[in-house]
Amino acid sequence: MKEYKTEEEFLRDYDASQFDPFSLTSDILIFSVSDELQENYRKLNKKYFSILLVKRNTYPYKDKWCLPGGFVKIDEDIEEAAERILKVETNIEDIYLEQLYTYGNPKRDPRMRVISTSYMALIDKNRLNVDVTKNASWFNVMILEDERRTDVTLDNGNEIIRFKIKKTLKEKTTDRYKYEIIENEKLAFDHPLVIVSGISRLKNKLEYTDIVFNMMPTYFTLGELQQVYEVILGKKLLDPAFRRIIKDKVEKTDKMQTGGGHRPSALFRYKSFRE
Amino acid sequence: MKEYKTEEEFLRDYDASQFDPFSLTSDILIFSVSDELQENYRKLNKKYFSILLVKRNTYPYKDKWCLPGGFVKIDEDIEEAAERILKVETNIEDIYLEQLYTYGNPKRDPRMRVISTSYMALIDKNRLNVDVTKNASWFNVMILEDERRTDVTLDNGNEIIRFKIKKTLKEKTTDRYKYEIIENEKLAFDHPLVIVSGISRLKNKLEYTDIVFNMMPTYFTLGELQQVYEVILGKKLLDPAFRRIIKDKVEKTDKMQTGGGHRPSALFRYKSFRE
DNA sequence: TGAATAGTGTCTGTGAGACAATATTAT
């Protein structure tokens, strides 16, 4: 083996092709909350936690639904790729984006060795000026979960996607599970796993960060905010407790929301600078 | 473009070489805690939070220190690669291992496009039967940190590695920072960033999981356990508060530790099954 | 005996869970 004196010399002769080639994709969990108008004029709009999926029109997994994603370019950072894909799907910028996990099972793509780094993006649907693109659709998320199973139902109004995941405790000190898909008809790749673990991350972050405000419009009522928490966490919260927790994070504005057949509520805003 | 009728047909013709080739490595943050004997016979051994680094003997970054790591093989899961590397470095199995983050800056390796997925491994040094391998060495970690900077000093007894990182708030709702290396002589690649963000993850997990027990021997005193928390978190804890917090996680055994010039202490053990 | 660590008691203030009570609107 040739002895090199300097790093420059070494790099000049370097043959990158001696290493195994991987492809790299970036897949994005785009989460939001959708409103459903109620018939009863007094009632608040019902909220759903929702995720954006796209329908594949090429092999592999043709005609299955999958997460928006794409191949990372050779001169592009992974996060840049995620931003690019996000821009294409949503047509808006300045979206909350966070890396979640990298999936590297050798068999996860039937074509070749593809590594996928998943990202989570949160958006406020009110910012989506245009209709969502061609093959994309928002699905409301419903989750039934216990210690051993997670059953997910996604519903976009026309189509229902169901899948089931088995959980086995893999490591006790940090309560981490191994997930296995045990039922899945309509989703491509290992995306059921990606979705379930992404949602779990979001739930955790809801509890100890201000992440929820990335899904809220500038002005919102505390009732709406509480609905968003409830629909993502999948449980009811007590009003006074909820208000205590978020009272330092928001500030009241002089705007009011009227129109429901009930007491109007103050509009609040995220208070980003506080101590 | 040819129209395919089935997925099999499509895959048969598929040309993987049309996609950009990436190389993939797995780099591991191997953390532990080391004891330093004190001259004063009464005093407890001083503990240090420590990390395992290896010295590079080839280009690029020849003679610099770096995280144990290596290329992922084409038929190997990323986590399998991490386990393989871990086995080589420590010669023990059943080590706590967790994926942290994937680094994909196009310029992070001068040779070619290399993606690196970092893992965190925690070990109890008492389990290390053999001496650590050839070019590897444990460094005690000392961190000085404020809102804008993180200064790290690593010391293995012979050599001191210092580096400095600038932090700028990137996203306010979840308090995430952008890290930039502003001083670094002795570490290869972007490993200063990998180390700093990995340590930050470990600190967080200490607070809300039982992760610490992966760095402890089977039997330990509460004093030792508290020392480990203190040395990783970088702050003193109050005894009664600490004992309250961990009392449900451990169980007292009938063993005692004697020998110091002070009251003997009970030996405890991690209570993994509880409700 | 005294230095050093082990272990416990207790006071105080904060904050969460739970439930009750009051306020306000459009039909």
Added chain:
DNA sequence: ATAATATTGTCTCACAGACACTATTCA
């Protein structure tokens, strides 16, 4: 008037911070 939501009050209990106190060992 009423259904529905908005908002606040308050009681209790659990727990964290802070400090003090007691216990035990070995050179």
